[in-house]
Amino acid sequence: RLKIDGNRLNQNNVPSGVGQDGGFHGIRVGFTGDCGFIEISKCDIRDCYTDGICTRPKVFDDLKITNCYISGNGRNGITDNAKSSYLENCIIVSNGTRTAPRSGYHIEPDNSYDFTNKKIFNCLITGNRIADVKVYFNTKTYNVDLFELNSCTVGKMSWSNHGVTAD
Numbered sequence: 001r002l003k004i005d006g007n008r009l010n011q012n013n014v015p016s017g018v019g020q021d022g023g024f025h026g027i028r029v030g031f032t033g034d035c036g037f038i039e040i041s042k043c044d045i046r047d048c049y050t051d052g053i054c055t056r057p058k059v060f061d062d063l064k065i066t067n068c069y070i071s072g073n074g075r076n077g078i079t080d081n082a083k084s085s086y087l088e089n090c091i092i093v094s095n096g097t098r099t100a101p102r103s104g105y106h107i108e109p110d111n112s113y114d115f116t117n118k119k120i121f122n123c124l125i126t127g128n129r130i131a132d133v134k135v136y137f138n139t140k141t142y143n144v145d146l147f148e149l150n151s152c153t154v155g156k157m158s159w160s161n162h163g164v165t166a167d
Contacts, residue, residue: 006048024049030056039064050075055082065090074098076106077128088121096129104128107135117146126155134158
């Protein structure tokens with residue numbers, strides 16, 4: 001089991017000019033290149049300055065996260081912009097202590113494409129700062145084929161689109 005402890009409590013002297021996406025993630029995938037399938041499993045990710053897991057390449061097809069414990073991260077537990085995602089047997093608690101959007105599982109599709117499906121099974125996602133599961137649409141219209149929650153405990157859910165939010 002991979003354990004990542006960001007030791008966020010001792011990260012008080014962050015260099016000026018470092019934005020919320022500028023680093024300090026537990027696991028960071030992408031940002032400049034393209035990715036096909038990414039699988040993250042059996043990880044314990046705690047107390048990172050921004051996201052526990054941040055996946056944001058330019059073109060990103062599939063993400064699978066299983067059997068992970070994600071807690072105490074400063075921005076989001078997980079930031080996901082994959083076209084298709086599968087999340088199973090994860091505990092995502094007490095994230096969003098430092099900077100917005102302060103979510104447990106933050107789904108933020110890229111501007112250029114719709115997302116095909118998000119499947120979340122047997123997860124505990126609760127006690128995060130602003131939202132436990134948040135879907136943020138960067139553009140006004142998306143086609144969402146499937147959004148499924150099954151056998152999960154989820155606290156607060158939030159959907160927003162260009163400043164218009166529906167909870």
